[in-house]
Amino acid sequence: MQRAQSILIEFFGQALAPTMGNACIRIFRRSIPEGVTVRPLPEKALSIVRDQVMRGGYCFCVGRYEGPIWKYDINQAYAAAMRDARLPQGDCYHRLGDLHRYAKVYIARVTGTHPNNRVPFYCKSEIGGRSRAVFVIDRIPETWLTSIEIDQLRREGWKLTVSESYFWDDAFSMVDFVTRLERLRTTCEGGPSGAIGTMAKAVGNHAYGKTVEVVDPKEIVFSPECPVGFMPYTAPGEADRLGVLEHIWWRVGDIVTRDYHQPQLGAFITAHVxxxxxxxxxxDPEAWLYADTDCVAFNRDVTRVMDIDPSRYGAWKVEESGTPYRIIAKKVYASLDGAKRSAKGMNVKQLTTEDFQRWLNGTAPIQNQTQRQNFLRVMAGSEMYLERTRRGTAIG
Structure with missing residues (x-):
C-alpha cells in the first residue's frame, strides 16, 4: 500500500483514496486539456444518456464450438479510447428532425436497416415500458446512439434515419494524458508488470469511471442514537425479534451530484471500444466465434489483417494462437488443457474438464454454494452464510 501511495504521488501528484476510482477521477480532471469545458447536460439529455446511450461492454457468443481458436485483446482498451475518441465538450444543443449540418459530435435518436449485416449490433430499446439491451441483426429499433456508432454504422452500409439529436459545439481528446500513461508503463522500472507499470495500468482503467457514477440518495447509519434527520429502519409495528434493528436508521437525502458526473464522457469512451x-x-464474420468487452476470438488465424502491437495502447495483442478451446455460452469457455476457464455464476475451481465437456453437450453443471448475506439481513436475524444450489448457464 505504501509503495502504491508513493508511485501515485511521484508520477501523478495524487495520494491514494478510499478507492482507485476516487483517486483516479482527480487525476483525470487535472489532465483534461487546458481550455476544455465539459458542462453538465440538460436534464432530458442526461436521462437519455444514462438510460439508453450509456451501455456496458459488448459480449456475444455466436454458438457452441470446440476446436482451435485465435484470440486477440485490445491493449488497454478504455485508456486508448480516451485518446482516440472525440469526446463532447462545450455547449449542448437540442434539435428535432435530421442532424444539423455542422453537428460532428452528438447523440441521436435513430432507426435503421441493413439486410446484409452479419454481426449483431448491441443497443438499448424500450420494451414493455422499460429500456432493455438487445442484439439486432438487420433492423435497429428506435434507440439513441453516439456519433461514434452512427458514423461507423453508416460506413458499414446501414441506412439510418435520425429524428432527434443533441450535439456539442466542440470536442476534445485526452491525448497527452494517455500518451504519458503509455510511455510510463512501457519504459518504467520493472516493465509493464512491475509496480509502476501496474499502477499506470490502474490509473488508465479507472480514470473515467466516476464520470458515469450515480450516487444512491438513501443513507443507512448504525448508531446507538437516532441522528438528526433520520428515521428508524424498522416500520412501526414491524417485528424485530432480536432487537438489533433498533440501532439502524435511514433517510433519503438529496440526489448527490459532483462536477465530474459527466456520463456523456463515459458513454463516448465505451462506445469507441x-x-x-x-x-x-x-x-471475418464467418470465422468469428466470440467477443467480450475488449477481446475477440476466431476459428482461424486473422493476425495478418489485425493491427498487432502488444505495447501500443489501442492496438491488438495475440492472446491465443490455435489453442484448442470449448466455447459454450457468454462467459462460459475453457481451454481443453484446463489452463484457462470461465464459468459465470459458478465456482470455476470446482469444475473439471469433464464438466465443461458435458456442458458443451447440453448438460449444465450444478453446484452447492455458500453465499454471504448482506449486513442488514444478518442484523435482522438471517444467517450470515446460506447454502444455495446454482445451475450453470442453460444451453438451448
Whole structure:
C-alpha cells in the first residue's frame, strides 16, 4: 500500500483514496486539456444518456464450438479510447428532425436497416415500458446512439434515419494524458508488470469511471442514537425479534451530484471500444466465434489483417494462437488443457474438464454454494452464510 501511495504521488501528484476510482477521477480532471469545458447536460439529455446511450461492454457468443481458436485483446482498451475518441465538450444543443449540418459530435435518436449485416449490433430499446439491451441483426429499433456508432454504422452500409439529436459545439481528446500513461508503463522500472507499470495500468482503467457514477440518495447509519434527520429502519409495528434493528436508521437525502458526473464522457469512451471490437468482428464474420468487452476470438488465424502491437495502447495483442478451446455460452469457455476457464455464476475451481465437456453437450453443471448475506439481513436475524444450489448457464 505504501509503495502504491508513493508511485501515485511521484508520477501523478495524487495520494491514494478510499478507492482507485476516487483517486483516479482527480487525476483525470487535472489532465483534461487546458481550455476544455465539459458542462453538465440538460436534464432530458442526461436521462437519455444514462438510460439508453450509456451501455456496458459488448459480449456475444455466436454458438457452441470446440476446436482451435485465435484470440486477440485490445491493449488497454478504455485508456486508448480516451485518446482516440472525440469526446463532447462545450455547449449542448437540442434539435428535432435530421442532424444539423455542422453537428460532428452528438447523440441521436435513430432507426435503421441493413439486410446484409452479419454481426449483431448491441443497443438499448424500450420494451414493455422499460429500456432493455438487445442484439439486432438487420433492423435497429428506435434507440439513441453516439456519433461514434452512427458514423461507423453508416460506413458499414446501414441506412439510418435520425429524428432527434443533441450535439456539442466542440470536442476534445485526452491525448497527452494517455500518451504519458503509455510511455510510463512501457519504459518504467520493472516493465509493464512491475509496480509502476501496474499502477499506470490502474490509473488508465479507472480514470473515467466516476464520470458515469450515480450516487444512491438513501443513507443507512448504525448508531446507538437516532441522528438528526433520520428515521428508524424498522416500520412501526414491524417485528424485530432480536432487537438489533433498533440501532439502524435511514433517510433519503438529496440526489448527490459532483462536477465530474459527466456520463456523456463515459458513454463516448465505451462506445469507441465497442466499435473497435465490432470492426475486428467484421474482418471475418464467418470465422468469428466470440467477443467480450475488449477481446475477440476466431476459428482461424486473422493476425495478418489485425493491427498487432502488444505495447501500443489501442492496438491488438495475440492472446491465443490455435489453442484448442470449448466455447459454450457468454462467459462460459475453457481451454481443453484446463489452463484457462470461465464459468459465470459458478465456482470455476470446482469444475473439471469433464464438466465443461458435458456442458458443451447440453448438460449444465450444478453446484452447492455458500453465499454471504448482506449486513442488514444478518442484523435482522438471517444467517450470515446460506447454502444455495446454482445451475450453470442453460444451453438451448
Amino acid at each position: 465497442r466499435m473497435v471490437l465490432r470492426r475486428a468482428m467484421l474482418i
